Amino acid sequence: MDRAPGMSVRLKLTFSYAGFLMVAGALLLVTVWVFLLRYVPDHQIVVGQGDSDFPARYAPNRSDLQEAFAPRAAEAMAVLLVFGLVGGWVLAGRMLSPLTRITNATRRATSGSLSHRIELEGRKDEFRELADSFDAMLARVEAQVAEQQRFAANASHELRTPLAVMQTMLEVARKDPDHGSGELVERLSVVNARAIDLTEALLVLTRADQRSFTREPVDLSLTAEEAAETLLPLAETHGVTMETSGEIAIASGSRALLLQMTTNLLHNAIVHNLPEGGTVRVGTTARSDAVTLTVENTGRQLTAQQASTLVEPFQRGTERVRTDHAGVGLGLAIVQSIVLAHDGTLTLTPRDAGGLYATVRLPAPPTR
Structure with a gap:
């Protein structure tokens, strides 16, 4: 101006x-x-x-x-x-x-x-409070910009991979016109599906970050049951047993996003599990000030440092137990964004026996 x-x-x-x-x-x-x-x-x-x-x-x-x-x-x-x-x-x-x-x-x-800091000396007064607040804002903005740049680079790489694979397939088919087209179409379909999944995941992530949704009462116990029912065939394919329990836990937010959050947690717990005889336990609790969704799964040993990086985009803690449902590396990143958009917290804790313990804590809606 x-x-x-x-x-x-x-x-x-x-x-x-x-x-x-x-x-x-x-x-x-x-x-x-x-x-x-x-x-x-x-x-x-x-x-x-x-x-x-x-x-x-x-x-x-x-x-x-x-x-x-x-x-x-x-x-x-x-x-x-x-x-x-x-x-x-x-x-x-x-x-x-x-x-x-x-x-x-x-x-x-x-x-x-963004790396410059004021670092005002002296005792606390109005100017020093302003300077400290500005330094904290700069640190947060710098971290967010770095995260966005890293995310953009990773997303570009992930999107380029399926496109490059499709380009290679098409060049091979062009050089060998006598080769059967059925196998080529099948492989192109798989690669294209992966590109579509990645694009949809990016859209969900952007929607959660922008908080462009209408809040309504959502029962996390029902979303857990719905997600478990949807992923039951996948769990059976992987030989994983799912157990759901808990009480009514009403949160305030987007039902679609909270269902996506729960589905991603369960999907991650299934595909990062034991090769045989794995289990996934889902539970909900409600308190006066907050509601909690917990997802516990068996699996390989993880360190605390590995668990802390799982929410970063395109990060994977261990190899999946199957090559299908390879995912796009955005599952827990989307969960983190949805939780933050609902003013909640996500905690990932390695289990002593192997696997992961994920806890989502969301504020309870105010009582009327």
Whole structure:
């Protein structure tokens, strides 16, 4: 927004300080003047008898006081004005120096330098709270920009892979026209399906990040049952037993997104499980302030560091137990985005016996 140039804050503070000092000085001089008028007569008074021992003298009257007081008062006001302007300029500069550092940091951030920090020294006051808040905002923005850049690079790589595979297949088919087209069509269909799944996952992730949904009461126990029923054939194919239990747990949010969240958690628990005899346990609990969805699965050993990186896009903790349903590496990243969009928390904890323990905690809707 274009704005007309105006007076600087430092100059305004300088004039304000000088003006206040002038008003205070004027009030003090007026008080002294009124006080003196009470004891100075308005006419001349002769003091003494007029003889050689006591010559006659005249006591000062108001006219004499005015002639003597007015120039001195004007000089004092001039000194106060100069002192107020100089002192106000210096004090305003010292007071506004933290704001200058914050402004310079803001300009650097606007130009793209997000690594700079103000790091204002001294005890806590309003300027230091502002500087600390700005530093925290810069750190968060820098982390988000880095994450977005990393995500864009990973997404570009993941999208390029199926397209490159399809291009290679088509070039092979063009060079060998006598080769049967049935196998080529089948392989192209598989690769194309993967590209579609990745695109849809990216759209879901974007929708969750933008929080473009209408909130409504959603029972997590019902979404867990629905997701378990949908993924039952996949669990049977992998030899995984699913167990669902829990109580009614009402959350506030998008039913479609919360169902997607639960489905992704269950899908991840199934495909990252034991080759045979694996289990997945799903449960829900409700408290006065929050509702909880837990998904526990057996599987290979994971470290705490590995578990902390699983929510990053295109990260996989272990190889899946089957080559089908390869996924696109966005399952838990989508879960994390949906949870954050619903003001909740996602905790991934490795099980001592192998596998993962995922806990989603969402705030309970306010009671009416």
